[in-house]
Amino acid sequence: MIEKKFEAVASNFEMAQAFVNELLEDSGCPDEVKLDIDLAIEEIFVNISDYAYTPEVGDVEMKASISDDGMRLTLIFVDSGTPFDPLKEPDPDITLSASERQIGGLGIFLVKETMDDMFYEYKDGKNQLTLVKGW
Amino acid sequence: MSEVLTYKADERVDTRTVEKFSQELKDILDKGQYDLEIDMSDTVYISSVGLRVLLSTQKEIDKHGGSMVIKKTGPAVKKVFEVTGFIRLFRIED
Numbered sequence: 001m002i003e004k005k006f007e008a009v010a011s012n013f014e015m016a017q018a019f020v021n022e023l024l025e026d027s028g029c030p031d032e033v034k035l036d037i038d039l040a041i042e043e044i045f046v047n048i049s050d051y052a053y054t055p056e057v058g059d060v061e062m063k064a065s066i067s068d069d070g071m072r073l074t075l076i077f078v079d080s081g082t083p084f085d086p087l088k089e090p091d092p093d094i095t096l097s098a099s100e101r102q103i104g105g106l107g108i109f110l111v112k113e114t115m116d117d118m119f120y121e122y123k124d125g126k127n128q129l130t131l132v133k134g135w
Numbered sequence: 136m137s138e139v140l141t142y143k144a145d146e147r148v149d150t151r152t153v154e155k156f157s158q159e160l161k162d163i164l165d166k167g168q169y170d171l172e173i174d175m176s177d178t179v180y181i182s183s184v185g186l187r188v189l190l191s192t193q194k195e196i197d198k199h200g201g202s203m204v205i206k207k208t209g210p211a212v213k214k215v216f217e218v219t220g221f222i223r224l225f226r227i228e229d
Contacts, residue, residue, distance in 0.1 A: 013151075042182045098224045
């Protein structure tokens with residue numbers, strides 16, 4: 001498992017992506033799965049940066065590991081901001097027309113739909129969100 | 136019928152590039168140009184911030200009776216459109 005702490009500022013999302021991509025480099029993870037993972041990292045990282053600590057700035061701690069069979073990534077985001085369970089957010093109604101569609105809620109929905117598994121826990125005063133994606 | 140303008144989106148439409156994407160589309164609409172093609176042949180990655188800009192652009196164009204067509208989407212962008220239901224909101228052509 002590798003771990004890294006980032007300042008929870010939206011513009012750091014690319015550093016967070018690079019941190020995980022380095023782990024995935026020789027993993028045999030297909031490019032289209034890497035894009036799903038990149039997307040999930042951006043959505044979660046930016047969400048934490050925008051909402052967890054405002055107006056203060058805190059940290060996002062990321063932990064990433066590949067399973068023993070080399071076919072699955074587990075990615076954990078830890079922050080000590082406002083308790084927030086993204087799994088409890090209502091899904092956007094994707095059947096509505098453009099004029100009825102609301103702007104928000106898309107990012108987390110995208111993560112839910114593209115990852116294989118997602119768990120949330122509030123422990124020791126910290127939000128802990130786990131994403132799992134196999135290939 | 137007014138002339139259609141083609142706008143080519145960048146390779147990545149994400150939190151870093153979205154301000155430029157949003158501003159460039161807004162500049163086009165501000166000139167009264169409401170018939171628009173968005174060429175996404177270079178785009179390999181789009182996140183929810185980019186989708187929001189596309190949705191608000193579509194809404195603005197609808198308000199003015201214009202047309203927006205998204206052209207040449209690659210598999211990654213198409214997948215994001217499918218997952219979010221955006222595939223049904225936009226006119227998407229090859």
